Structures are given as structure tokens and as C-alpha cells.
Amino acid sequence: DQQVKQNSPSLSVQEGRISILNCDYTNSMFDYFLWYKKYPAEGPTFLISISSIKDKNEDGRFTVFLNKSAKHLSLHIVPSQPGDSAVYFCAASDGSNYQLIWGAGTKLIIKP
Amino acid sequence: EAQVTQNPRYLITVTGKKLTVTCSQNMNHEYMSWYRQDPGLGLRQIYYSMNVEVTDKGDVPEGYKVSRKEKRNFPLILESPSPNQTSLYFCASSFAHNTDTQYFGPGTRLTVL
Numbered sequence: 001d002q003q004v005k006q007n008s009p010s011l012s013v014q015e016g017r018i019s020i021l022n023c024d025y026t027n028s029m030f031d032y033f034l035w036y037k038k039y040p041a042e043g044p045t046f047l048i049s050i051s052s053i054k055d056k057n058e059d060g061r062f063t064v065f066l067n068k069s070a071k072h073l074s075l076h077i078v079p080s081q082p083g084d085s086a087v088y089f090c091a092a093s094d095g096s097n098y099q100l101i102w103g104a105g106t107k108l109i110i111k112p
Numbered sequence: 113e114a115q116v117t118q119n120p121r122y123l124i125t126v127t128g129k130k131l132t133v134t135c136s137q138n139m140n141h142e143y144m145s146w147y148r149q150d151p152g153l154g155l156r157q158i159y160y161s162m163n164v165e166v167t168d169k170g171d172v173p174e175g176y177k178v179s180r181k182e183k184r185n186f187p188l189i190l191e192s193p194s195p196n197q198t199s200l201y202f203c204a205s206s207f208a209h210n211t212d213t214q215y216f217g218p219g220t221r222l223t224v225l
Binding site for chain 1 (some may be wrong): 116143147152153154155156157160162168170171202204209210211213214215216217218219
């Protein structure tokens with residue numbers, strides 16, 4: 001049973017438009033969430049994170065929104081650029097152990 | 113340059129032949145972890161280590177062993193590999209905790225025939 005779900009395996013967005021990647025979770029004990037980005041033949045790299053005490057965190061073109069009541073978070077990329085084409089992973093932690101639970105990933109394709 | 117290195121990058125082996133995938137980091141990180149990535153399943157944690165001589169199981173530890181004798185190294189050992197261990201493996205490290213930014217190695221593509 002996947003505790004972190006990314007229901008869209010892929011997403012195609014026009015360059016310059018907004019990309020919205022979604023992530024749902026089932027464990028209400030999760031209190032910290034992270035997004036990682038992965039290019040082919042490379043390891044994932046950290047993108048942005050959010051604590052459950054916040055509902056929004058922004059870093060340049062990237063914003064993560066957290067809706068605790070819906071157990072849902074989303075990553076917004078504005079404006080989308082060709083270099084944003086990658087697989088995006090959502091991950092969550094409940095703080096009680098040293099594990100991260102990861103989603104299956106969403107492949108984002110930015111069309112020129 | 114701060115980095116996590118893994119070797120080998122690609123490996124094809126046969127069932128039952130013991131193998132070790134090495135992982136080394138040069139950032140003096142305390143936390144290290146091994147993941148496997150399979151299609152549709154994302155990243156699943158195999159083992160992690162909070163510091164030297166301190167390791168614990170992740171979600172999918174069966175068939176794997178690890179050791180942490182030095183801070184910088186965290187090898188993954190498959191004593192008797194089986195075809196269901198064919199996967200893409202990543203080693204990662206972070207300063208002290210899993211919620212700190214984790215730095216990942218480039219991955220090891222393992223095929224067990």
C-alpha cells in the first residue's frame with residue numbers, strides 16, 4: 001500500500017506556462033515533505049521542501065503548496081522552461097524514524 | 113567537489129554470485145542510505161545508516177546487507193543475488209537526518225540473470 005502517491009505518471013506542458021505536479025499521501029503523521037528532481041542517468045537532486053506547519057513554500061520559480069486536510073501537496077513551476085523536463089519525486093517523513101517514503105514519480109515534459 | 117560516488121555504474125551478473133556495490137561520500141555526512149528504483153514504484157529504501165556502526169532496515173531489506181565501518185563508505189552487499197534484485201540502485205548521503213537535503217550518487221544499474 002503506497003503511502004505517497006503521484007497519480008500522474010507523466011505531464012506535458014508548453015514552455016512558459018505553469019506546470020503543476022501533484023502528490024497525495026495517506027499517513028496523517030507525515031510532517032515534512034520534499035520534492036526531488038531527476039534527470040536521466042543521474043541521481044535525484046533536492047528541489048524544495050515544506051514542513052507541515054506551513055502551507056506554502058516558495059523558491060524562485062518553484063512553489064510547493066500543502067493542504068493537510070486533503071493530505072495533498074502540489075509543486076508549481078512558473079514559468080516552465082525546457083530544462084525543467086525531468087522526473088519529479090515527492091517524498092514524506094513522519095519524523096519518528098530515519099526513513100523517507102517516496103512516490104513513484106511524475107515525468108514532466110516541457111514542449112518548446 | 114562535493115559528491116557521492118558509486119561503483120560500478122553498470123553490472124550484469126548471474127544468480128547466486130556475491131557482489132558488492134560501493135558508495136563513498138566526501139562531505140563528512142553522518143546519514144547514508146541505499147535505495148532501489150523500479151518502474152511504477154519510485155524509490156524504496158533498502159538500508160540506512162545514522163553514523164558509523166549504526167545501520168537499520170528500510171522498507172525492502174531482504175537479500176541485502178550493508179556495513180558502515182567508516183563515515184565516508186557505505187557498501188551494499190548482495191550475498192546471493194536473484195533476478196528480482198535487478199534494479200537501479202542509488203546511494204545517498206545527508207548531513208544528519210533523512211529530511212536534510214540528500215545528495216545522491218549517479219546510480220548503479222544491476223542486472224541479475
